[in-house]
Amino acid sequence: MLEVRDLKVSYDGVLAVSKVSLDVREGSIVALVGGNGNGKSTTLRAIAGLNAADKGSIKLAGIDIGVMPAHKRVTQGICLVPEGRKIFAKLTVERNLQLGAYTRDDPHEVAASIDRMYSLFPILKERRHQLAGTMSGGEQQMLAISRGLMAKPKMLMLDEPSWGIAPKFVSKVLDTIQKVNAEGVSILLVEQSLHKALTIAHYGYVIQTGAIVMEGKATELLDNEDIKKAYLGL
Template sequence: MLEVENMSLAYGNIEAVRGVSFTIVDGGIVALVGANGAGKSSTLNAISGLIPIKSGSIRIDGQSSAALKPHEITRRGIVQVPEGRRIFGRLSVEENLLIGAFSRTDHAAIAEDRDRMFELFPRLKERRRQVAGTLSGGEQQMVATARGLMARPRVLLMDEPSMGLAPLVVEQVFDTIQAINAAGTTVLLVEQNALMALEIAHHAYVMEHGEIVLEGPGAELAVDERVISIYLG
């Protein structure tokens, strides 16, 4: 479904990602973990078409995405929930969700999906007309996630969904990620909270200084001594 091959990218003269390769197939949760600045978010932004790559390739269903604009990548089913939520703070919760379906014209199905989001996130139903910028951090993460799901993604790219949230809320976020995956959406998860990410990931990649240094089943990496010593303390 999604293939990244030997991808490198740079910001000016600073190379942020070097020779990264991985494949995302239907049905799983794949985690990219590593320290801050390892290149995880840059990798997601490149997949989403937000930043150009220097070399290598990104392919969706076997076809290069190099010529596609971000909204066209979204239409191909690759949808990002960005770091820091980036909701539309002056719009209501419901308006934020409907913006997630901007590329769709199946109005009846959009309404059904909105109602499904309210079932997945009952708190948002209670606050559907509330200005989104007045919500708590955890509630704003719900809005950002629901907005992404409104595009009916095949692969949901989630960038640091637990950032800045209280421990109890973080647990709820990861429970939601598993529920989303169980409902049929593939998830590519970028997280600094390596332990929790590896606990739910079917497969995982460890990034360091812009390169993938380890990969394997999430459960195995969670008990790997190298991962524990470097990332989990």
């Protein structure tokens, strides 16, 4: 579904991502894990078209999206749920969902998608007239994911969805991601925590100072003591 090759991204001439190649197979959940400042968000933002890449190719379902502006990439079927959620706190839950459909133009289809989100996440239906900023962190994350899904992506990228959420609700957010995946959406999941991400992922990549240093099946990475010690400080 997604094929990234030799991605390089810099800020003011300083390389933040120097060597990233990764694949997400259709229907799978792939994790990209690594500590603070190693280039996870930069990678996702470059794939989404929000940061310009210096080099590399990005293909979605065989189509070269690396040359397209960000909104065109969304219409091709890839969507990013950004770090820190970035929901519109002063707008209602329902309005946030409507805004997620900004690339679509049939109001009946958009209404049908909102109903689908409400059946996937009944809590959002209960809260539909509530201001988004007054919900709990976990509920806001469900809204951020649903807002991303309103663009009808084939491929959803999630940047640290467990960030700022009470530990007991983290498993709920991970369940949500599995639910979305079961509906046929391929997932690229970024997390600092190896454990959180790899318990639901099929395949994983470890990124360190802007380069992929290890990859493998999630179960193999979870068992690998070297990774825990060397890259994640566990």
